[in-house]
Amino acid sequence: MHYPKLPDYITGLPESHSLRVYFEENEFIKRLLVELQMSPPHQDFQKFVNVFNHVCEIEKRYARKENQLFPYLEKRGWFGPSQGMWSFHDSIRDILRTIRGQIDNKEIKSLSESVRLLIENMHHMIHVEENRLFPNALQLLQPEDWAAMTTGDEEIGWVDRDRRATTAPATESIAERSQTAAVEFPDVSKLKMDEGVLNLEQINLILKFLPVDVTFVDENDKVAFYNRGEERVFPRSAGVIGREVRFCHPPKSVDTVLRILEEFKAGRKDEAEFWIQFKGRTIHIRYFAVRDKEKKYKGVLEMSQDITDIQKIQGEKRLLSWDQ
Template sequence: MQNKRIDTLLNILMKLHEGTPPEEVQEEFNTHFASVSAMEVAMMEQELIGREDNPITFEDVLNLCNVHAKMFEGKIDETEADSIDHPGHPVRVFKDENLALRSTLLRIDNILKAMETMDTKDEDYPGVYQGLQYQWELLGQFDVHYERKEKLFFPKMEAAGHTAPPKVMWAKDDEIRSLFQEAGKILNELSVANMAAFQEAYATFRYEFEEMIFKEEAILLNILMEALTVKDWADIAQESSAYGYAIIKPSQVWEPEELAEPLKVAPQATTPPSQPEVAPASASPQSTNVAIETDKGTIRVSWEPKPELPPSNTLQFEQGHLSVEEVGLLLDHLPLEVTFVSAEDTFQYYNHMEDPEHMLFKRTNSQLGRNIEFCHPPQSWPKVSQLIEDLRNGRRDSESMWFERKDGRFVYVTYRAVRDKDGVYKGILETVQDIQPFRNLPTPMKTDLSEIE
């Protein structure tokens, strides 16, 4: 791809940034480009955010997101990939979800049209209103669709070098979430008096929501299909169930024929542990001889201490030793979710306390190696960044947060700086735990064994 073409695209968006009417920019775009690939869109946004001499900021790109997406409508080349039509392939699932979400929008449209001629006192009104609420709850499953995109698609894009598009799109996702919540609050108290307010809030949400569907299918998926390998798609297909699906669930998990072996996480290569040094047979351990005075005289006791040789593949700690297998089992059996972020702000480890779909904070292997900034929505990053810096430079040693979930679980989160014996910062330990069972303890003390059922 020629840099000149990328620069031309950048210049067009610069004009938008400087106030040129969209119609004029559209004409210029049509003049210079017969078609534009999704990869060029990604490179353009990367340039826009990354150039130090460029006055366009991340916020500008966010504001222009709908405008430049509209420019690309109908002008984006489709990437040929036959496998994406297979049941269970992440692209097929993603598009099927969008189709189901669009259908829900149409049902909401029809209900609202019917309600325009109704009064709250009409006999059919309660049933129609209940139907509207049901469809609204169904539509709310788009949040699952977005989360799977943010937690599985975005890490793969970042690994391929596309860090700007996920950042822009995640911010738009959060805007859409907020618009949905605002409209939902009006819906919960819907009456003839505030029907117009709901219609207006819904229309705003609907426009942004459909614009996002276009961006996903015409831009995002094309970037992914150009950048991801078959193994990448297989990883996403395997991990998708941890986050769930919106409205529809795939009938099967896609397993590509190109991968002959079963889909398993490949273990990282490790250097075989060195064998402990064993003293030669002729050099026996030093004997210990102790004289013990008793009323029957002196008794001498001597023995040779048993050499303490930890087995091979063992990690030696100041407080003992554990095998690599024991360390993994111990971490996975802790009654809380553990995440470690390295000193370089990389998501390095999480334990497998339970399957991802049941975790309080869902983690999958696709997130490993991801910069921690990209693991959070852009709107929350300033707070997260401040916490990381406070833990790094010692202004804080730890921080705790808590909140109650709709499913009744009470989540308690702790972030703790990890330092070595010299005080050097090594990273952050995050622990997550449901403390609702502790809040429900029936008595102030329990010291007996529980009955076995």
Template sequence: MSENRIEILRDILIELHQGASPESVQERFDQHFQGVSALEISMMEHELMNSDSGVTFEDVMSLCNVHANLFKGAIADVEVADTEQEGHPVYVFKQENLALRSAIARIRRIMDNYSKPENEDFREDLLKGLKHQVSLVGQFHNHYTRKEKLFFPVMERYGHDSPPKVMWGVDDDIRELFKQARSQVDQLPDLPIEEVVESFEAFAKEFEEMIFKEEAILLMILLETFTQDDWLAIAEESDPYGYAIIKPTAKWVPHRESFGQSADAEVEIEEQSSDDLQEAASQEMNAAQPNTRVIDTPEGQFTITYTPKVKEESPVDRHTEQPFGNGYLTVEQANLILDHLPLEITFVNKDDIFQYYNNSVPANEMIFKRTPSQIGRHVELCHPPKVLEKVKKIFQLLKSGEKDKVVMWFKSERLGKFVYVTYAAVRDDQGEFQGALEYVQEIQDFFELESDFKRDID
């Protein structure tokens, strides 16, 4: 992949941001590109947002649809084995989009029939069906959240941090458009149907554009970059975030190939003891070497080299007592205590890296859902762009010592309960900032205490 190719893409987008019409650059684009790799789009956005061109994240986000339209019909498809198998995250993702498109089409038909005078006697039933279909479309929140919490962290680990920032910002804009459209549907029949249609179409236009971006750009980046193990991890962590309209009906079991072993070698391995195999596997993991992947594009091949993370065994015996505060605990006991606290705890270290969370409740019951893929992620990347400044402000207050705690509370629509959130600075004996502890608690029960005291056991 030549640098000149990316520079041309970047220059075209800069022209768009400086006010050129899409039509004026389309011809130049078509002259230079027969097929565009989604990886090139990712690299182009990264360079654009990190250059001295003056183009910001907000600029890229505001022209996201223009960019996507520019690439329509030109983006090279990537074929990867297993992705059309039942239960594979890509298969599920596409099936959700298909179901969501179908629900949007049904909403359009219902609103069209609702507006016809001859259907006045049936409007109550039509309205009931309309609200049901809108509630189905509303499940796109689960689809977007899985994308943001599971796809994006892996993308960032491979260096593709610009597309997630842009796409998450557009996701939030779409969420707001849906909120407005749903509110107007709820006001029927008191609102003119024309106003409701206009509001819904404003949402649907952006939503359908996002489906194109997901399937023609985002998934192409993922398919060119992610390993089979990445997809397995995503599949295993998807359930807590839920699905949109459809759910996987089977667990994806990937086909695994063995390479470079003769029949004699296979027999020899079978004869080894399980202990020998475990020791050999451990040595192989500890000596992890850089992996190389060659990716084909219409312009030739390019190579990505990366070193897989090695899972190191803890040198501490988890069942040997260690000094803890005013007593002694084993690591296992400390872990159990943290998991039994009636709080959701998250620890972000002094370098702003999400380092730990406890398992006080199953992931699908968490107030703020956490999954293992988020460990090691920069805290700013764990939040949508619309709240990024608030996150930065909290950490600034805690790090500077201006505050030791920042508290917030809100009534959760999803839970129907009050939630109390505390961000606390963690400092060592010398007062040095070592990180921030977030603890989240559902406090609805406190509002419903039956008396001033209770000291008896029921």
């Protein structure tokens, strides 16, 4: 199968430009889909599984679009991708989950049709991206938008596992660059907490090493904070700061999110919880209404935790087991 070269207006962009990266990544995805199509499961099942596992890296691309590109488009007044295209992402994710189940159950006969459907949908997504989403984004977004996007793109990652960022200085960490680009912290050496005193570095470190994803949405329904842990359950990047929370969730979940906010603001509820299966892991998600001393609503705290291994705990463990 032959694919055209990158458009001239793309090859003219810097190598590190997010839009050029998206186009080059699409060429990689197209080759990956050809490889998937040429690796039927009934001939070499393990090879098929290996290629499919790589195709599943498409989640990083969709996460970049949802958490990086879409927020900047919203800031420039285009909300369509956050609503329509995100739903299509979820449709492809559903197909990937179906194939994963068929692989686990060795349903060889069913795999061929599912793979055909996957390839068809992913090609359609590429077509919409290259002919509508990306050209419009190039017209709408400003150079500072693309520059700010680079850091978050690197943090989430790419489908091509060998790709490396080409712009950020090696001596500066992702967290340092994101902090500089997104938020200017006040010059306060110590903060008096309800219990004890911490400085900003200690607060950041505590939240970074907390084994739970934390996101805070303020009373105006805008994302104000998320913790930057090494092993986040759900991807986040600096582009989400200041974004209206209803655009931070898949369209099929928006009504539930809005209902939670409504109940919290009205004071009728203070907590909501869910648990889901995500990438073979059990994820516990909780929302807490945040109120001040006068019980006035100040926002909502979202906490997500992988509890898969916690669920397996039995009996007691009272001794240190480092040396065993």
